[in-house]
Amino acid sequence: MATIKDVAKLAGVSVATVSRVINNTSRVTPETREAVTKAQDELNYHPAVSQKFSSRQDSEIVGMTIADHSDPYFGQMVKVVDQSATKEGMSLIVNAGYHDAGRERQCIEELIQKRCRIIIAHTVLLRDELLTRYMANQKSMILINRKLPGFEDRCVYLDDEGGAYLAVKHLIQNGHSKIAYIRSSHQIADAEMRFRGYVRALEEAGIMFNPALVVSADPTPQGGEQGAEALLNLSQQFTAIACYNDMQAAGAMAILSDNDIRIPEHVSIIGFDNTAISRYLHPRLTTIMNPVSAMAMSAFAIGLAIIREQDTKVQSRVFTPTLIKRFSVRDLRAF
């Protein structure tokens, strides 16, 4: 691989001059520029970015940690941050932890070692203590989907409890009272919060919480299938199922349909997240809007404000989920 020296030699100029034409950081005669450019592509020269910033302080790269590249939920987040970063002339690196605490930590460590200017971390398995240390040292590190005591101004998250509450309340308002819940088997905060929202909605309506109506499964379509099967095997009565997320809802719907249980005629179902898929299920799935893109944008904006030393108060931190009515919930009161 050719270096700046090679280019300089071939063009008959100094490395400084080459550097100048590359970054056009100062005036250069058309002839020298020409000579340099020519040498440059004759040698197929590509400046090594890592060196570019080694002499200076900064790096112009934003780092991000997510759980899983193949999960469209994160895909959406990454896309938004990527495009925002590009707009600011920064590049993006994203590391995935795949639901493993050790890897999650390594992801963050790697971003620090790569000297990212901004770090947006979706980390769910790291202990508060460790995370606190990272946050304290990385001034432009933002947490997404997590509320860390002492760093509220750098946390962006959804009101998960409120979202689930909204979902279940919607079912109740439609006359449902025997409401099953498929929760996420992952030991993470939002799983717990959503579950609490379910319980609160029930309590508020004076409906007895029945533990037998709650099953735990992976937050995936497969999980939804298993959850629905478990629910059917219980032979408990229920007229509706609330799910941890749309993926589970998709799986559950498939199983119900396989068993000739019609949605929403026989059983109503409600999801969470408003994943792209939810609009294309049959029937189109009623769900809770999770403004992932807006949250990701906000996280990036906060990070940017920090490194630009601008006011950071403008950005939203906690996001409110909203109900998206489609066709998977039946109004029992009408009959």
Add this chain to the structure above:
Amino acid sequence: MATIKDVAKLAGVSVATVSRVINNTSRVTPETREAVTKAQDELNYHPAVSQKFSSRQDSEIVGMTIADHSDPYFGQMVKVVDQSATKEGMSLIVNAGYHDAGRERQCIEELIQKRCRIIIAHTVLLRDELLTRYMANQKSMILINRKLPGFEDRCVYLDDEGGAYLAVKHLIQNGHSKIAYIRSSHQIADAEMRFRGYVRALEEAGIMFNPALVVSADPTPQGGEQGAEALLNLSQQFTAIACYNDMQAAGAMAILSDNDIRIPEHVSIIGFDNTAISRYLHPRLTTIMNPVSAMAMSAFAIGLAIIREQDTKVQSRVFTPTLIKRFSVRDLRAF
């Protein structure tokens, strides 16, 4: 941010020693190691990776370009490469071009500038000429989903034409002859190849190709909706629709269903790619398996073999799609 110097000073040793304990590249007394480690986390020191490799030749990073982070199709690819890379102790950087030729080029350029050891490029808009130049200079650059003349040994791709042929042939074998096709509006090779497969299957069966039965749309659910609407408005007769991909099929199914057209009773439908979503549509979608993961693994393996100077002949390059029968195609001959 603390540097290796700071650590050395605090630990009362030389930078060389610090470097040694960090990489444990040579024996060090337990006491010095202890002192260094202590200084290290007292200062919250994280070695700057970019510098680590600046003195040497290599970088231990693999780069990848894709079209869109939010597309699960690419998410799957990225995940596989990520995990393979991690297994080899390498890290991954991925850049997305978002269906823009300029950005696509920039993505590759960036990976080169970051000195990736292996580059896996999914690039569809770059001209052969330009790509040839990159391939010639980057010996461990692999193309995915593209066949570039002269570099066949570094191209991994699917037989798209064969896949679409398979899909349409399946419809024909089930007694269909009025078969509509929703093609991708993107000007890319695989869109063209899949379309050709459709035409060839028709021709081979002696069915007249009817241009009026072909509509063009985005390779997304929205595109599928538009495509299906267009098809319905044409008021042409058809008993089946073959789609460019599963996303389009999902959108098309929703529209048909909205119009009380039953699948597969009234209209059969077949997708392409076997995206996760396809199993959860109603009815479960018959589609063509696109072994993205296997292809991505193979691409990485080829890259790895190249930098390891190992035999590269072992890996598969062209992948064969297979039919996945589910419930969206009706057998007309049975009636």
Add this chain to the structure above:
DNA sequence: GTGAAAGCGCTAACAA
């Protein structure tokens, strides 16, 4: 086992 010092490829200050 450890340190001094050269070198990696680049930028930026300072001279010319």
Add this chain to the structure above:
DNA sequence: TTGTTAGCGCTTTCAC
């Protein structure tokens, strides 16, 4: 406008 040179933070010889 251009060249010289110090320096960025790290690794790696080569002595000791």
